[in-house]
Amino acid sequence: MRERVTAPARLEATVSPPGDKSISHRAVLLNSIALGTATVTNLCVGDDRASMLRCLRGLGASIEREADPGGNEANDRFIIRGSSMDGLAEPHETLNAGNSGTTLRLVSGLLAGQPYFSVITGDRSLRSRPMGRIVKPLREMGARVMGRSEDSLAPLAIRGGDLHGIEYDMPVASAQVKSCLLIAGLHAQGKTVIRQPAATRDHTERMLERMGGDITEDGLTITVRPGRTLSATDVRVPGDISSAAYWLVAAACHPSARVTVLNTGINPTRGGILEVLRAMGARVTVTHVRSEGGEEAADITVESSHLVATEVAGELLPRLIDEVPVIALAACFAKGETVVRDAQELRGKESDRIRTTVQGLSRLGADIRETPDGMVIRGTGGLRGAAVGSHGDHRLAMTLGVAGLLATGETVVRGAEAARVSYPNFWDDLRAVAGEHREA
Numbered sequence: 001m002r003e004r005v006t007a008p009a010r011l012e013a014t015v016s017p018p019g020d021k022s023i024s025h026r027a028v029l030l031n032s033i034a035l036g037t038a039t040v041t042n043l044c045v046g047d048d049r050a051s052m053l054r055c056l057r058g059l060g061a062s063i064e065r066e067a068d069p070g071g072n073e074a075n076d077r078f079i080i081r082g083s084s085m086d087g088l089a090e091p092h093e094t095l096n097a098g099n100s101g102t103t104l105r106l107v108s109g110l111l112a113g114q115p116y117f118s119v120i121t122g123d124r125s126l127r128s129r130p131m132g133r134i135v136k137p138l139r140e141m142g143a144r145v146m147g148r149s150e151d152s153l154a155p156l157a158i159r160g161g162d163l164h165g166i167e168y169d170m171p172v173a174s175a176q177v178k179s180c181l182l183i184a185g186l187h188a189q190g191k192t193v194i195r196q197p198a199a200t201r202d203h204t205e206r207m208l209e210r211m212g213g214d215i216t217e218d219g220l221t222i223t224v225r226p227g228r229t230l231s232a233t234d235v236r237v238p239g240d241i242s243s244a245a246y247w248l249v250a251a252a253c254h255p256s257a258r259v260t261v262l263n264t265g266i267n268p269t270r271g272g273i274l275e276v277l278r279a280m281g282a283r284v285t286v287t288h289v290r291s292e293g294g295e296e297a298a299d300i301t302v303e304s305s306h307l308v309a310t311e312v313a314g315e316l317l318p319r320l321i322d323e324v325p326v327i328a329l330a331a332c333f334a335k336g337e338t339v340v341r342d343a344q345e346l347r348g349k350e351s352d353r354i355r356t357t358v359q360g361l362s363r364l365g366a367d368i369r370e371t372p373d374g375m376v377i378r379g380t381g382g383l384r385g386a387a388v389g390s391h392g393d394h395r396l397a398m399t400l401g402v403a404g405l406l407a408t409g410e411t412v413v414r415g416a417e418a419a420r421v422s423y424p425n426f427w428d429d430l431r432a433v434a435g436e437h438r439e440a
C-alpha cells in the first residue's frame, strides 16, 4: 500500500494516541497468570496486540473483548480471567508472535517456567532478530531452550519447569530481556537478581509490584522472588508516547503548528523524547499530569520551534530507543550537526533501523550518514518529497509519513501498511493533523 503525503500550510490538531504497547502487553500477560478477574481498557491496537493475545490464548488464557457500545475502541474492555501461576496449558500448536519481539521474549519467559513443551516463532523479521540474549540466561536458570543458528534465532523450542533463580548481569540494556527473566523468576526456586547496564522501561516492575509480586529495586538492580500469588489488577492503559512522538516532532518542525497529544504516558524510563526535544529548543508544554494505575500520564503540546542540533548517546538511548528514527527526522530541521551514538541496538529491531532510517531520509534529501553505532545528521532546514519505502518496519513507515508533512512536493511512502503493527489509524490521524478530512 502506498500513501501520498504533502505538507499542509498549517498543522493544528488534538490527537489521542493508541494505548501504550509495552504496558498493554504486560497487563494481559501478567493478569493471565494472576488470580482473579481483571479488566484492561485502552489496550493497544494493531497486529502486535493480536500477536500477544494469540500466544496467550494458545496457552489457554481466557481473554474476552467487550466492544464499547459507542464504537470507541479506546473504551473496549478486555476481561482476563486469570488462571494463576500454574493454570496455563501445553499449547497444541506452535505459538506465533508475528512481528512482536516483546511477545516472543516475554512469553518465552513464561514458557521457561512451565513444565511442558512449546515452540514459539514469528514472522521473517522476528526470526532474524537476536534471541541468544534470552536463551542464554533462561538456560542458566535451568530451562531447556533450543533455536536455529546455534540457539540464537527463533523458532525457539522450550521445555521448561524446575527453574532456579540466578544473578544475571545483562550485557545489553533491554527491557524485553529483563522482563523475560523477571517473569521466569516468578516460577523459579530462590531469588533472581538482574543487573542492568542502564535503566530500561520499568513497566513490568511497576505492574508486578501493584499485583503483589515480591520485587525490589536498588538502582539498576532488580530482585524478584517466587511464592506470592499475583492478584488480578484492572489497568487503564495510558496513550503510547512512542506513537505520540510522530505528532510531537511534526509540530516542532513545521513552521506553523500546534499539536496536543492527550493522555500520553510519561514514565521517565520512556520520556527521553521529551528531554531531547527540549534540548533541541522545542516548545513543549506538559499539562494535566496524573497517575493512573501506577504509571504517569499527561497531555503534551508542541508548537513550531527553532530547533538546534543535539547529541543522543549513553543512558538516554534505552529511554527513547523506538523514537530514534523520528528524532533523526527532527535533526534534519535543526541548526547544526546532531550525533546519535551508542545506538547499535537499533540494528536488531524490526529492521536495521540505523540503515533504513539513513536510507529513507537520504532519499528525501537529508544530509545524514550512518556510523557503526548510530548516525550523524546535519540539519539543512528542509527535505524534498520522493518515493520512499518502509522496509516493512512500522516506525519507518510512520517517520517517513511525518517527513511528508514537512517536505516540499509529494512524498510517496511504499509499504505504508506496516504502520498497522502498532498504530492502525496512523494514516487517518496524519490526514486529520494535516487538516484534511476524508469524506465518509
Ligand code: S3P
Pocket: 021, 022, 023, 101, 102, 173, 174, 175, 176, 177, 179, 201, 321, 322, 345
Ligand atoms: C520493549 C522494549 C524495547 C523496545 C520495544 C518494546 C518492551 O526493546 O524497543 O519496542 O516492551 O519491553 P528492547 O528491550 O529489545 O530494547
